Every structure is written in structure tokens, then in C-alpha cells.
Amino acid sequence: MSEWIAEALGAVTRGEALAMATVVGAQGSTPREIGARMLVWPDRFTGTIGGGSLERQALDQARKLLFQDARRHALQDYPLGPLLGQCCGGRVRLLVERIDAESLVWLSDAALACDQGAPFRLQADIDGGALQRSVQPAAAEDPADNSPRIPIPDVRSLSEAITPKKPRLVIFGAGHVGQAVARAFGPLPFHLDWLASREDLRPEADGTHATIMAEAELEARVAAAAPGTLFAIFTHSHDLDFRLTRAVLAKGDQSYLGLIGSHTKRTRFERRLRDEGFGDADLARLTCPIGIPSLKSKAPAVIAIALAAELLQLTEEPET
Numbered sequence: 001m002s003e004w005i006a007e008a009l010g011a012v013t014r015g016e017a018l019a020m021a022t023v024v025g026a027q028g029s030t031p032r033e034i035g036a037r038m039l040v041w042p043d044r045f046t047g048t049i050g051g052g053s054l055e056r057q058a059l060d061q062a063r064k065l066l067f068q069d070a071r072r073h074a075l076q077d078y079p080l081g082p083l084l085g086q087c088c089g090g091r092v093r094l095l096v097e098r099i100d101a102e103s104l105v106w107l108s109d110a111a112l113a114c115d116q117g118a119p120f121r122l123q124a125d126i127d128g129g130a131l132q133r134s135v136q137p138a139a140a141e142d143p144a145d146n147s148p149r150i151p152i153p154d155v156r157s158l159s160e161a162i163t164p165k166k167p168r169l170v171i172f173g174a175g176h177v178g179q180a181v182a183r184a185f186g187p188l189p190f191h192l193d194w195l196a197s198r199e200d201l202r203p204e205a206d207g208t209h210a211t212i213m214a215e216a217e218l219e220a221r222v223a224a225a226a227p228g229t230l231f232a233i234f235t236h237s238h239d240l241d242f243r244l245t246r247a248v249l250a251k252g253d254q255s256y257l258g259l260i261g262s263h264t265k266r267t268r269f270e271r272r273l274r275d276e277g278f279g280d281a282d283l284a285r286l287t288c289p290i291g292i293p294s295l296k297s298k299a300p301a302v303i304a305i306a307l308a309a310e311l312l313q314l315t316e317e318p319e320t
Contacts, residue, residue, distance in 0.1 A: 017098065026148075032048070038055070040063060074097075077148050114162075119161060121136045121137070166191040170225060170231050171232045172218060172231075172233045193211075196213075197237075215240055230315075233257075246276065249283075258307065269288070290306070
């Protein structure tokens with residue numbers, strides 16, 4: 001995720017100095033993946049690289065760097081078992097760097113790239129004791145291996161893929177399940193559109209509010225959605241559920257269509273959809289019941305977690 005770019009740029013624009021700790025290499029079992037990071041101020045921090053002793057070491061190193069004039073970065077390997085007493089057993093390579101007015105150019109370039117929505121690479125070139133950041137186009141080939149297998153003195157560059165565009169998830173319904181789903185997806189890497197035709201209960205969840213509109217408008221929102229949109233349907237009405245399901249299948253360019261309900265509901269919907277001309281290939285794109293199948297509970301919060309797990313599996317990017 002790229003929210004840290006806007007946060008760091010805002011801090012620098014306000015004249016603040018901070019440090020950033022980033023996992024740039026990982027080998028074996030580690031608490032976080034490459035690209036996990038923290039922004040660190042003298043009195044606070046945001047983000048996490050996995051907690052525990054590794055995170056405490058990173059916080060200490062970042063804050064020491066803030067009060068040094070000569071050094072602006074440090075590249076360090078951490079064997080998690082023998083050095084930090086963490087049972088993961090892997091090795092993590094951390095880049096800790098100072099972020100201040102000198103970082104304004106590359107942060108602004110990164111923020112602009114995020115606004116444009118296209119993937120890019122955040123480059124760090126190391127020459128002697130200096131680190132130079134830049135924003136580069138997304139590479140067609142994988143970058144060089146800078147994992148802990150490569151000795152630190154041999155590292156000349158680090159390149160991190162940034163994908164600023166979040167998958168767009170449109171959910172329909174503001175009942176118990178709709179609210180639970182909106183609540184569960186709030187902190188997850190999705191752009192959430194929460195739509196409903198009526199105010200079931202209180203259509204809000206942790207400050208996020210459903211947009212209430214007429215049923216015909218809900219169908220129009222399906223037609224207007226960008227290709228690759230994820231849809232999840234759980235309204236108060238089976239008839240509305242059917243019309244929305246039909247609209248998504250007719251559009252045909254969705255990345256996911258999930259419909260709450262039992263296998264019996266699916267069978268009934270399939271029968272009606274076949275009567276309207278949809279075939280096997282169309283119906284294969286319908287997920288009903290929703291969520292990972294290993295979670296059987298029908299409690300709204302569990303349904304939300306099961307759906308979140310399913311969509312995270314679907315949208316997770318392969319490691320580079």
C-alpha cells in the first residue's frame with residue numbers, strides 16, 4: 001500500500017523530520033514481507049514491520065538516525081533467531097533512512113505517480129555513504145536480488161514495486177452483513193463503495209456510511225463500474241439480489257461476483273438466470289455462498305472475515 005507516501009510528504013511539507021524503516025530483503029520465515037515499513041518520529045510512529053524485538057531495534061535505530069547529521073541511512077541485516085530471540089528463524093534486511101526537506105523531490109514524484117494510479121518502482125541507489133532516491137517506471141523485468149543472500153557491501157541499488165491502485169470493491173446492502181463487511185474492509189487494501197437501497201438498521205460502520213439510492217440507481221452503478229471491479233451482494237431483498245446479480249453477469253467484466261446465500265439460493269438463481277439466457281460460463285463466474293468455505297458460521301462478523309480472506313487471496317500480488 002502507498003498511503004505512507006502521502007503521510008511522509010505531508011510531514012516534510014510541514015517542516016518535520018522523520019525516519020523510515022523498510023523491509024527491503026527477507027529470507028526464510030519472517031514476520032513481515034518486503035515493502036513493510038514504519039514512519040518514525042521522535043515521539044511516535046506509524047506502520048509496522050512485524051512487532052517484537054525486530055521492531056524495537058528498528059525504532060531505536062531510526063530515532064538515533066534522526067539526531068545524527070553525518071549519516072542519512074543505514075542498511076542492516078537481522079538474523080531473527082540468534083540476534084533477536086524471535087522464533088521465526090529467518091533473516092530480515094532493513095533500510096533505515098532519514099526523511100526531510102532533501103526528500104521532497106522524490107516524495108513529490110511518488111505522490112504524483114500514485115495520483116496517476118499506475119505501478120512504478122521506488123529506486124534507492126547507493127554510492128559510497130550516500131543514498132539517492134528516485135521514482136522509476138515499472139520494470140518489465142524483476143530487479144536484482146538484494147536479499148540477505150547478497151553481502152551488504154555489494155548492494156548498489158534497491159528497487160521496490162509500488163502499486164498505488166487498490167482493487168475496487170462495490171458492496172450492496174446495509175443490513176447486519178453489509179455493516180460487518182464495511183467494518184472489516186475499512187483497514188484493508190481495497191477501495192470500498194458501500195451502496196444500499198434503504199437504511200437497514202444504522203447504515204454506518206466505524207465512520208463509514210452507506211450511500212442510499214433507488215434500486216434502479218444501484219443497477220446503473222453496476223453498468224457504470226470500471227472493468228475488473230469486485231462486487232458483493234447482500235441486500236434485504238432476494239429480488240433485488242437477483243437483479244443486481246443479473247446486471248453484473250450481463251456486464252461480464254467483473255473480477256469477482258459474490259452473492260450471499262445458501263446452495264439452495266444459488267440453485268434457484270441459476271434456474272432463473274438460465275431462463276434469461278445465461279449459460280454455464282456465466283454462472284461459473286458467480287460465487288455463492290461467499291467467503292472461504294472453511295468458515296461455516298453465519299454470524300455477520302464471520303461472514304465478513306470469510307469474504308475478506310477470499311478477496312485478499314484473489315487480489316494478492318505475487319512476490320517479486
